[in-house]
Amino acid sequence: MKSNMAGILAFSHVGNRKMMREKEGTDAEVQDAFVESGIRLRKIFENLSEAVIYIDKYGKILDLNRKALELYGGSKEELLGKHFTRVNIFSPKNMLTLMKNFKKILSGEETRVNVSFKNKKGQNLSLQCSTYAVRINGELDGFLVILTDITERRKAELQAKEAREYAEDIVETIREPLVVLDKDLRVVSANSAFYRTFKVTPERVEKHSIYELSKYKLDIAELRTRLQQVLAENVAIEDFEVEHNFPKIGWRIMPLNARRVSSKTNKEPLILLAIEDGTRRKEAEKELLFQRKLFDALMDNIPDAIYFKDAESRFIRINKAHAMRMGLKAPEEAIGKMDFDFYPLEFAQKAYEDEQNIVKTGKPLLRKTERIVDKNGQVRWVSATKVPIRDDLGQVVGIVGISRDITKLKQMEKKLRKYSQRLEEMVKERTRQLRKSEEKYRRLIQHIPDVTWTSTQEGKTIFISDNVKQVFGYTPEEIYRKGERLWFGRIHPDDLEKVKKAYKALFEKGEPYEVEYRIRRKDGKWIWLYDRARTTYWNAGRRYADGAFSDITERKELEERLKKAERMAAIGSTAAMVGHDLRNPLQVMMNLVYVGKKIVKSMPSSLAFKPRFEKICEAMERQVQYMDKIVSDLQDYARPMRLELAETSLLTIMKNVLKTLSIPKNIEVAVMVPEDFPALLVDSHLMTRVFTNLVLNAFQAMPQGGRLTIEASLTDKEALVHVKDTGIGIEKENISKIFNPLFTTKAKGQGLGLPVCKRIVEAHGGSITVQSTVNKGTIFTVKIPLRQEVKKGG
Amino acid sequence: MDKTKKRILIVDDDKDILESIKEILEADGYRLDTAENGCEAIEKAKNNFYNMALLDIKLPDMEGTELLTQLPATTPKMMKVIITGYPSQDNAIRSLNLGADAYLTKPIWPEKLLEVVENKLREQEEIEEMSQAKMDELIQARIRRLEKEHGL
Incomplete structure (x- = not known):
């Protein structure tokens, strides 16, 4: 109440000052009238529906009515005497608006602005603010601010x-x-x-x-x-x-x-x-219609069965193909029905379960192969695809299914499987055949005598076929490892130059390389190779030749034999002539030696050179004897063999043999032929030749002296005569050759003796063999059949 | 056997052979004559008696085998020995058929030759003796038959 009074007093004070300036020294009556008018004004002021605030010209709040206080929401004391900017009810933006407003007012305008503020109670209020300048005697006293609450209206x-x-x-x-x-x-x-x-x-x-x-x-x-x-x-x-x-x-x-x-x-x-x-x-309607037509056309003409079902697996719609499959006259007949009405229980049950599962889970069933036995008992195979139909909310409300008849496909598949099985078998069979032929081919390659090779210009072998092992004894790996030295190192020295020259000519002049040469196998045996290569080529900066060689040892040996045979024929044809030509001079010499010996014999022993002459005559006689043997061998070998068989005592033959030969003094001779040894049916002349040769050989094998044993023995069918010496023996490698004509290890010898022996013995149906140990001696064994039919001629 | 009374003819175109064989046989006591070809041999044989002829099978003017037939028959029969440098069975058989008494191949050791010569001459003597005895016997038998026929 006290504050109210102060407010009114403040208000009346304005009036009082105004009035006092106007009428100084007025009476009490006038004063009472003023008081009364002030109270009345105050009442009006307080009860105004608008909020009214009076601010002095400096902005200090001097008075405000009840409505203003109501809007403010606080007590009057909080506001009175305070500068309006300090009241803290306006936002800075409103404050700016108000300040601008005051300036306008000062320039004589009336203003009305809308402001909003938050009062003490926290209410947001929209206010219309009308401000008027109050002047007393033309002088600014303050501002009258009238605030109208427009919050509801704004809302x-x-x-x-x-x-x-x-x-x-x-x-x-x-x-x-x-x-x-x-x-x-x-x-x-x-x-x-x-x-x-x-x-x-x-x-x-x-x-x-x-x-x-x-x-x-x-x-x-x-x-x-x-x-x-x-x-x-x-x-x-x-x-x-x-x-x-x-x-x-x-x-x-x-x-x-x-x-x-x-x-x-x-x-x-x-x-x-x-x-x-x-x-x-x-x-859109037209399009829809068209779409429907398409759909209908599709439905009616597609061979696949198409059906729509609701969530309970009842048919909503099916196409013609499906109707036909189910044996219905029209698709409409299926509507509202279920698979159970058309198919055997087992199948329908399974389909139902599948469909319900789709409805439940929303997962489609894609291309499931199903076997259907229809009411006629016919088996069909179908590929079924079922997908859910959803409404706008995504709820599954049914399914659409497509069932394709794949019975034919299945049959085809079965047939195809059968064909493919057959095909597979054929392929297997063919493969087996191929493998077999490949094996055959490989075997052929392996057994083909030709060895193929690839070598560098330097002669290093970089490839050689496996069969080289059979021919050469070395494996390809050994050959690669040991390089060109292995090859060239084993070529016969007599052939090496020839090979090198030809190989060089191949690379340098492009001349075909074609050469025959001897090479020593790993086991030491000499073989003949026919080696050839046509051209060379470059590869990765190196030069190579591809070639092949074959083992021609056998051919070479045959050639050699043929050559020898030809030589023999030549010898044969000339032997008679040579023989004759030599026979005369030989005869003369024999005669002269005989005469010479006689002359020397008749010389008185006192003659100093008599022994020397004797020696000369003996030597001459020996040499003539030897010449005679050569001539005889030649003729015997060349002459067709004609046996003059007669029962002959072996002992007699031996006696004859030894009689014609002069036995060296350092050689002991033993003839061991039993007295009762059976007579042999032989050509005594030729048989004498045989043993003469063997005994002569034995003598020559014992230059340092030794023992010659001639021993005879018997088997059921043969007479065996061993001519045994204690001489130098025969080298192993020569044993097989000693019976070859013209082979000789002697410095003086034509190599006809043993071949003649062999020929003669074989003509008798017998054989001659040899055993020998180097430095121990040699045994020749002559086997002569006992009283048997013998070969004639030869 | 008195070798000095035996006359031998050697026929060979090789003079050295002729000379050397002549020397050997003469040294042994025989009386030798030589001929260098067939014609000379025939000529000599016509004019002289030889106990034996040693014939080379190849002669400049004829074959030794031909010479065998050309040599005149003698009494006692001449021993003909063929010596050949071409030994062959054909030659040997032919020679023997044509009247050769021996067949020797060149070269022949002188000892062997001497042996053959001596044997053949001894054989000749035996034949001669035998034929003499036979002749005697024949004459005797003839006489006896005549005596018988004539009742002598």
Whole structure:
């Protein structure tokens, strides 16, 4: 109460000062009247529905009424005497507005601004602030601020605005063109869909008549009437179709919908006109129809069975193919039925379970092969695909299934499997054959005598076929490892130059390399190779030759034998002549030696040179003897063998043999032939030759002296005569050759002796063999058949 | 056997052979004559008696075998020995068929030759003796038959 009084006092103080300046020294009555008027003013001031605040010219709050205090929400003491900017109720922005406001007021304007603030109770208030300058005697005293609470009004305005914007948003977002027309059917506004659809700008549309827009094409009597009805009677237009060829968008069928709308603010009625683009819908309908036709055509003509079922596996629709498969006359007969009605229980049950599983899980069943036995007992194979059908909410409401008859496919598959099995067998068989032929080929390669090789210019072998092992004794690996030295190192020294020269000529002159040479095998045996290569080539900067060689040892030996045989023939043909030619001189010499010996014998012993002459004669006799033997051998060998068989005592032959030979003094001779040894049916002359040769050989094998043993023994069928010496023996490698004609180890010898022996003995149906140990001696064994038919001629 | 009374003819175109054999046989006591070809041999044999002829099978004017037939028959029959440098069975058989008494191949050791010569001459003597005895016997038998026929 005290504060109220102070406020009024403050207010009256203004009046008092004014009045006092005007009327100084007034009486009490006047004073009472002033008090009364002040109290009345104060009451009015307090009860004003507007909040009133009085601020001095410096901004200090001097007074405020109840309504102002109510708005503030605090006590009067908190405000009185405080500068209004310190009250802390206005936001800085409002404060700025107010300050500007005061300046305007000072320049004589009345201002009204809206401000908002948060009061002590936390309420957000919107206030309309009207400020008036109070002047006393033309001098600014303060400001009267009247605040009107407009919070409720602002709220309502905001709501209205929101509602409008919401509505506008809806209109804007509607896909169909919309126009709002006023009562004169002029366009008030249009949505963006309208502008988009008709490709026009707002300037050309707004304020124009709806008929102008369409160049009066929409000026149809019925539409006019209808629009008037909308305005007057609020009768809506629904799907009124108009057709029009628009300049920019072409022919259009447009169903029109119109409603009258009226607003509270605008008393004039408006028409909301929706212009649907019916063309698109029409096209969509047409498209849909076409799609349906396609679908029907597909359904009716596809050989696959197609069906739609609801969530309980009841048929909704099936196609013709499915109907036929189920033995129905028309697809409609299946509707509402289930697989159980058409198929055996087991199959239907399985299908049902599958379908229910799809309904439950939404997982499709893809290409499941199913075996169906239909009512006729016929087995069919189908490939079934079932997928869920969902409604707009994604809920599975049924399934669609496609069942393809793959019975034929299955049969084909079976056939194919059978064919492929057969094919596989054939392939296997063929492979086996190929492998066999390959094996054969490989064996052939392995057994083919030709060895193929590839060598560098330097003669290093980089490839050689495996069969080299058979021919050469070394494996390819050994040959690669040991390099060219191995090869060239084992070539016969007599052939080496020839080989090197030919190999060089191959690389340097391109002359075909073709050479025969001897080479020593790993086991030491000499073999003949026929080696050849035609050309050379470069590879990776090196020069190579590919070639092949064959083992021609056998051929060479044959050639050698042939050569020898030819030589023998030549010897044979000349032997007679030579023999004759030598026989005469030999005869003369024999005679002269005999004469010479006789002469020497007749010389008196006193003659000093008599022994010397004797020696000369003996030596001459020996040499003539030897010459005689050569001539005889030659002739014996060349002459066709004709045996003059006669029963002959071996002992006699031996005696004859030894009689004609002069036995060296350092050799002991023992003949061991039993007295009762049977007579042999032989040509005694030739047999004498045989043993003469053998004994002579024995003598020659014992130059240092030794023992010669001639021993005879018997088997059931043969007489064996061993001629045994204790001489130098025969080298192992020569043993096989000693019976070859013209082979000799003697410095003086034609190599005919043993061949002649062999020939003679064999002509008798016997054989001659030899055993020998070097430095121990040699045994020749002559085997002569006992009284048997013997070979004649030869 | 008195070798000095035995006359031998050697026929060979090789003079050295002729000379050397002549020397050997003469040294042994025989009386020798030589001929260098067939004609000379025939001529000599016509004019002289030889106990033996040693014939080379190849002569400049004829074959030794031919010479065998050309030599005149003698009494006692001449021993003909063929010595050949071409020993062959054919030659040997032919020689023997044509009247050769021996067949020797060149070269022949002188000792052997001497042996053959001596043997053949001894044989000749035996034949001669035998034929003499036979002749005697024949004459005796003839006489006896005549005596018987004539009742003597």
